[in-house]
Amino acid sequence: MNxxxxxxxxxxxxxLAEGVLLLWLALRVGRGDDTDSLRQTTARxxxxxxxxxxxxxxxxxxxxxxxxxxxFSLTRHLSLLSPxxxxxxxxxxxxxxxxxxRAERGGAFATADALQLLSVLPxxxxxAERIARLSxxxxxxxLYRLLILVCHSPDRVAEILSGSSLPAYLVxxxxxxxxECRVEIPCRSLFATRQSLPLLVxxxxxxxxxxxxxxxxxxxxxxxxxxxxxxAALTALAKLGATVDRRIVEATSAMTLDERRGVMRxxxxxxxxARALHLFDExxxxxxxxxxxxxxxxxxLRKRNLIKI
Amino acid sequence: MTMDIEQLILxxxxxxxxxxxxxxxxxxxxxxxxxxxxxxARLLLRDGGASDNSDRHTAGVxxxxxxxxxxxxxxxxxxxxxxxxxxxxxxNLRQVAGAGHIIExxxxxEVDFAPSEGLPCRGVERLYRSRARRYRRLVVVDCxxxxxxxxxxxxxxxxxxxxxxxxxNRTQLSPSSLxxxxxxxxxxxxxxxxxxxxxxxxxxxxxVAERLVLLAGGGGRGExxxxxIIAPLYLFKxxxxxxxxxxVASDDPLGAMARSTATAGREVRHAPxxxxxxxxxxxxxxxxxxxxxxxxxxxGSVTSGDVGARSLRxxxxxxxxxxxxxxxxxxxxxLALVLSAPFEDYPLGALLLIGVxxxxxxxxxxxxxxxxxxxxxxxxxxxxxxxxxWRVVLSPIFRxxxxxxxxxxxx
Numbered sequence: 202m203n204x205x206x207x208x209x210x211x212x213x214x215x216x217l218a219e220g221v222l223l224l225w226l227a228l229r230v231g232r233g234d235d236t237d238s239l240r241q242t243t244a245r246x247x248x249x250x251x252x253x254x255x256x257x258x259x260x261x262x263x264x265x266x267x268x269x270x271x272x273f274s275l276t277r278h279l280s281l282l283s284p285x286x287x288x289x290x291x292x293x294x295x296x297x298x299x300x301x302x303r304a305e306r307g308g309a310f311a312t313a314d315a316l317q318l319l320s321v322l323p324x325x326x327x328x329a330e331r332i333a334r335l336s337x338x339x340x341x342x343x344l345y346r347l348l349i350l351v352c353h354s355p356d357r358v359a360e361i362l363s364g365s366s367l368p369a370y371l372v373x374x375x376x377x378x379x380x381e382c383r384v385e386i387p388c389r390s391l392f393a394t395r396q397s398l399p400l401l402v403x404x405x406x407x408x409x410x411x412x413x414x415x416x417x418x419x420x421x422x423x424x425x426x427x428x429x430x431x432x433a434a435l436t437a438l439a440k441l442g443a444t445v446d447r448r449i450v451e452a453t454s455a456m457t458l459d460e461r462r463g464v465m466r467x468x469x470x471x472x473x474x475a476r477a478l479h480l481f482d483e484x485x486x487x488x489x490x491x492x493x494x495x496x497x498x499x500x501x502l503r504k505r506n507l508i509k510i
Numbered sequence: 511m512t513m514d515i516e517q518l519i520l521x522x523x524x525x526x527x528x529x530x531x532x533x534x535x536x537x538x539x540x541x542x543x544x545x546x547x548x549x550x551a552r553l554l555l556r557d558g559g560a561s562d563n564s565d566r567h568t569a570g571v572x573x574x575x576x577x578x579x580x581x582x583x584x585x586x587x588x589x590x591x592x593x594x595x596x597x598x599x600x601x602n603l604r605q606v607a608g609a610g611h612i613i614e615x616x617x618x619x620e621v622d623f624a625p626s627e628g629l630p631c632r633g634v635e636r637l638y639r640s641r642a643r644r645y646r647r648l649v650v651v652d653c654x655x656x657x658x659x660x661x662x663x664x665x666x667x668x669x670x671x672x673x674x675x676x677x678x679n680r681t682q683l684s685p686s687s688l689x690x691x692x693x694x695x696x697x698x699x700x701x702x703x704x705x706x707x708x709x710x711x712x713x714x715x716x717x718v719a720e721r722l723v724l725l726a727g728g729g730g731r732g733e734x735x736x737x738x739i740i741a742p743l744y745l746f747k748x749x750x751x752x753x754x755x756x757x758v759a760s761d762d763p764l765g766a767m768a769r770s771t772a773t774a775g776r777e778v779r780h781a782p783x784x785x786x787x788x789x790x791x792x793x794x795x796x797x798x799x800x801x802x803x804x805x806x807x808x809x810g811s812v813t814s815g816d817v818g819a820r821s822l823r824x825x826x827x828x829x830x831x832x833x834x835x836x837x838x839x840x841x842x843x844x845l846a847l848v849l850s851a852p853f854e855d856y857p858l859g860a861l862l863l864i865g866v867x868x869x870x871x872x873x874x875x876x877x878x879x880x881x882x883x884x885x886x887x888x889x890x891x892x893x894x895x896x897x898x899x900w901r902v903v904l905s906p907i908f909r910x911x912x913x914x915x916x917x918x919x920x921x
Binding site: 273459462463466491495504 | 621749
């Protein structure tokens with residue numbers, strides 16, 4: 202059997218398949234930007250905000266996606282459309298229906314994308330229930346799911362946060378978005394839950410607005426087993442300008458050297474003097490740690506050198 | 511048991527086919543990761559990016575620039591739209607034209623340099639901070655160290671924030687790249703992240719493209735994807751750099767640091783305070799897992815059809831595999847042998863192996879084009895070089911003609 206007689210047609214077939222695939226890719230991905238159509242969609246929504254004329258429903262999925270993106274951008278950055286107008290637009294143009302369906306059926310990024318676009322659309326109870334049933338693994342999707350649920354029923358913040366999960370690094374994002382949506386966060390009830398996510402949110406709010414009334418609750422969070430909560434509590438105490446006492450030093454004693462150095466730098470960044478941090482120094486010196494006298498050494502990096510050489 | 515020449519050729523071809531399949535698999539994974547990073551970047555930047563509510567950015571970054579800078583270049587680097595960062599410029603000020611003007615312009619005052627972390631840093635002459643509140647983020651280190659590693663170590667000592675982004679003096683960041691890098695660092699919980707940024711080189715300045723930081727592991731410095739230079743940007747956690755003992759002088763101190771933190775074994779470097787007199791809480795022993803540390807290395811690399819990129823580097827060891835042109839010569843030799851030798855006994859095996867090799871090369875070329883198209887797409891502009899696309903699309907035709915039917919081919 203001649204190998205060449207089979208090999209050549211096989212190569213040609215593969216070549217043809219590759220050519221078709223690459224042609225499709227070049228046409229699909231490389232067809233250039235769609236700035237013009239996006240601009241037209243944004244202009245229609247702008248006219249809707251100013252004149253009240255509803256834009257025609259988009260016919261294709263791509264046009265629907267563009268409309269949702271324009272709506273998100275206009276709402277987030279310009280605050281042009283009221284919630285009633287957004288709800289009407291979402292219903293009339295089927296944006297809510299299709300985005301919820303994509304959030305339920307899509308992959309990780311498609312779910313996050315749909316939930317992000319949905320976060321500016323007021324939802325009915327049915328849709329909110331369907332969103333509540335989702336349990337996405339992507340952190341950004343978790344963030345937008347929580348945002349949608351809290352904005353839908355702001356009086357159930359503690360309940361919603363207690364039953365959800367979110368990485369600690371996204372808590373500032375969530376608090377910032379809730380602040381933009383003017384959602385009132387009941388810090389005391391969040392502290393009372395003694396669960397990780399509500400505590401992180403409450404500690405973030407306390408640190409953000411420097412709410413000194415909650416100082417005892419923050420000290421109480423130092424005794425919790427979660428390292429993230431303890432670090433957030435230390436951050437809040439540093440922001441509040443609390444006196445460094447034995448409770449704070451005890452909370453850091455189970456940390457590693459790197460983490461303890463991070464805590465001391467945190468207090469130094471907030472303007473604490475070496476004298477105010479002397480309890481840290483004593484604790485470190487007692488165990489022969491290289492962090493003894495750390496605050497004084499760090500602060501000398503900012504001391505003016507008055508001797509001109 | 512003796513092995514005849516046909517079996518030997520088939521065995522060699524099998525080894526080569528397996529190697530090519532492994533390379534292609536890594537490429538596909540890399541492109542898949544690039545696609546995911548692009549979608550994630552799109553999500554992040556659509557929701558505000560760098561210039562929105564500054565409260566959402568809680569992680570400060572210390573940008574370290576080593577090397578001489580002009581006053582204009584320094585001004586540009588001070589204007590990145592990210593709320594929490596400081597710019598640490600490490601240079602030998604004797605070699606900087608107009609250094610005195612810069613010191614005067616930013617109202618810099620000399621401060622004490624007192625190392626507190628015990629890192630090896632030599633050659634620090636002076637340390638300057640600005641007295642003007644609006645330039646408080648600028649710190650200048652007059653360092654006459656001969657190695658870049660010493661400069662990085664000095665910067666680690668002085669750094670005020672917990673994330674370090676070392677750069678050379680030719681690289682200029684876009685505002686969104688910092689946002690994306692910090693997001694990657696916080697979401698992955700690794701001691702470092704590496705970002706592949708598609709750059710433009712204009713007048714000897716490498717400017718990182720707006721809206722584009724592609725998070726992917728592996729690869730080497732100076733690689734190209736889709737005709738664009740790919741420069742890895744490393745973002746380190748300061749504590750990890752200190753725990754590793756600082757940067758070590760070598761050709762690539764940043765890569766060496768990334769590798770040393772990634773390949774470190776399961777060990778506790780610094781035990782917690784077990785016998786603190788103030789402690790009543792049980793001591794918790796933290797063990798950093800190897801799997802967590804190796805995560806950035808398992809992301810795959812991106813290969814391209816560009817000649818300059820046809821060498822692969824092992825991201826763990828930093829050493830090059832065999833250059834691809836050697837492998838291609840080997841493949842040509844094997845193909846010539848296979849096509850000229852009679853394979854009456856093994857026609858199916860020979861065809862299968864040849865098919866695998868060919869299919870792998872086709873997939874590899876496809877992956878290169880997909881990567882190029884993805885880069886062009888997320889760059890925010892129109893695909894700049896459609897002719898280039900068609901050249902890449904049609905290249906296998908010329909390749910097969912050259913390989914299969916050379917002019918002196920006689921069967």
